[in-house]
Amino acid sequence: MPIIHWTEDLSVGTETIDEDHKVLIGMINKLDDAIKSKEPQGTVNKVLSELLDYTGYHFDREEALMKAANYPDYDAHARTHGTLKAQVADIRNRYERNPDSIHEREVLAFLKNWLTAHILGRDKLYAPFMESRREDVEKANEAFTHESRSKAVSADS
Numbered sequence: 001m002p003i004i005h006w007t008e009d010l011s012v013g014t015e016t017i018d019e020d021h022k023v024l025i026g027m028i029n030k031l032d033d034a035i036k037s038k039e040p041q042g043t044v045n046k047v048l049s050e051l052l053d054y055t056g057y058h059f060d061r062e063e064a065l066m067k068a069a070n071y072p073d074y075d076a077h078a079r080t081h082g083t084l085k086a087q088v089a090d091i092r093n094r095y096e097r098n099p100d101s102i103h104e105r106e107v108l109a110f111l112k113n114w115l116t117a118h119i120l121g122r123d124k125l126y127a128p129f130m131e132s133r134r135e136d137v138e139k140a141n142e143a144f145t146h147e148s149r150s151k152a153v154s155a156d157s
């Protein structure tokens with residue numbers, strides 16, 4: 001049973017960001033599954049690492065798009081991303097060192113609240129700005145996607 005569902009009221013009106021949010025929700029549900037079915041530490045750690053990587057990727061995209069939209073609250077929003085990413089990294093690192101040092105229920109509750117509160121409370125605030133600069137936002141999104149693909153290719157080679 002997934003612990004979070006994506007519903008229309010989580011939509012921020014920009015398709016690629018909604019898609020990212022769905023991926024993050026999927027990862028938190030996967031983590032919940034791995035913990036509940038008592039998967040080995042390595043598996044749980046892998047899911048946490050994937051979540052951390054995707055969180056960074058998503059925040060970078062969102063920041064590029066907020067910049068393109070000339071979002072006036074960009075700085076504060078980007079700072080919140082920094083804090084959230086550090087919290088997820090901390091959970092991952094602590095789990096890696098000693099799985100017994102973290103309370104799984106608390107971690108899942110934190111991640112669930114983190115995601116929904118951030119999307120509903122913060123991400124939604126940029127929606128009208130993205131809407132008013134739709135073309136610039138789309139261009140920035142294409143550039144971001146292109147750039148991260150070429151990064152992935154050079155990392156593979």
Ligand SMILES: [Fe+2]
Pocket residue numbers: 062077081118122123
């Ligand atoms: Fe955000």
Ligand SMILES: [Fe+2]
Pocket residue numbers: 017021058062119123
């Ligand atoms: Fe977001």
